Amino acid sequence: MGDNRQMKLRFTKMQGSGNDFVMLDGIGQRLDLDRGRLRRLADRRYGVGADQILVVEPAPDASADFRYRIFNADGGEVEQCGNGARCFVKFVHQLGLTRQRAVRVLTAGGRIEPRLEDDGQVSVDMGAPNFDPAACGFDTSGLAARRQGAATVWQLPVDGREVALCVVSMGNPHAVQIVEDVQAAPVAALGPLLEHDRRFARGVNAGFLQLIDRSSMRLRVWERGAGETLACGTGACAAAVSGIRLGLLESPVQVHTRGGMLRIEWQGGQNAKENGHDNGGPGGPGPPGRGQGASVRMTGPAEKVFDGEIELP
Structure with missing residues (x-):
């Protein structure tokens, strides 16, 4: 939660098919985010502006390489974002956190596996759909x-x-x-x-x-x-x-x-x-x-x- 003090934050702005994101490194910097700060980040007039805010965190166990948290523009946390997953894998490469072309990423909606392809596109195994x-x-x-x-x-x-x-x-x-x-x-x-x-x-x-x-x-x-x-x-x-x-x-x-x-x-x-x-x-x-x-x-x-x-x- 926020502590009412100014917080300086490094970020990267990315987009996937026009779906735009503020990417935050939660491994190399300390993050102190509450819902108000998340909304400010996403605000296109008073902040950076984005559809969603994506946070990279360490994986909680050996089943994944990273944890991926997703916040909507209203500050609420959600389970999954496919376009964000493609940006995620490029972002962790940019940060030097991995050299693997495919990474295992844990989200609130389950594990996904985005992969950098030779043509610069990113493919993501989004898991199986559930029709229940x-x-x-x-x-x-x-x-x-x-x-x-x-x-x-x-x-x-x-x-x-x-x-x-x-x-x-x-x-x-x-x-x-x-x-x-x-x-x-x-x-x-x-x-x-x-x-x-x-x-x-x-x-x-x-x-x-x-x-x-x-x-x-x-x-x-x-x-x-x-x-x-x-x-x-x-x-x-x-x-x-x-x-x-x-x-x-x-x-x-x-x-x-x-x-x-x-x-x-x-x-x-x-x-x-x-x-x-x-x-x-x-x-x-x-x-x-x-x-x-x-x-x-x-x-x-x-x-x-x-x-x-x-x-x-």
Whole structure:
């Protein structure tokens, strides 16, 4: 917690597909962050400005190389961030903390494994998706539902209408809906209503998916605690696997966001089961909120913008 004294903080600004981050080294400097300081850092007028703040910490045990903590612009800590994971691996290389091209990173949503590729892109094994509504803290009692392909589509009453949703956890909760025109989708109006709907115990990230063809889609995401961002890595994973389970997409999927393109690969497909397991590949029990079996792999860019220092009250 903060101690009411000025704190000088070294940081690096990075971005992945337009999703921007303040990166903090919690190994080489002492951090004293409370929610107010986190909000100030993320503020685009009074601080550095970012969608999220990402903190590198030592791994708690030998199962990982680093610990990765993620804070939204409102100062709240969340479980997972896919675009941030790509920036994370470049950041620890920049700091000289590792020479490994692939690192094992522990997050609140489970362990992930980002890897630097030869072409400068970063791929991330995001783990297996979990389609159990309970993994998203989603209360389905009394809701109508229908099956499409291997997916369950829930009919959620929102603001006087029913919204058809697929729910999936990528270590954090996502609700995905199909729209005809993503540019005209009511992201700013419907996004916060879904985020704060009482049926999602921990809130939810709301994805708006427009199909282009069987191998590509457009996506906008209203992120829990951050609002709409130019891209959302876990949102891209959630939307792609939802489209595959619905029988509308095939892996690999090109996901076009406002900030750039992400490639999502998943072999779970039509065999995936609703209880969080799938038949797409081997795997043991995952961490809370994750499934078993075929992992989702995301590939995309990650770039350093600048280094800096800031004094926080």
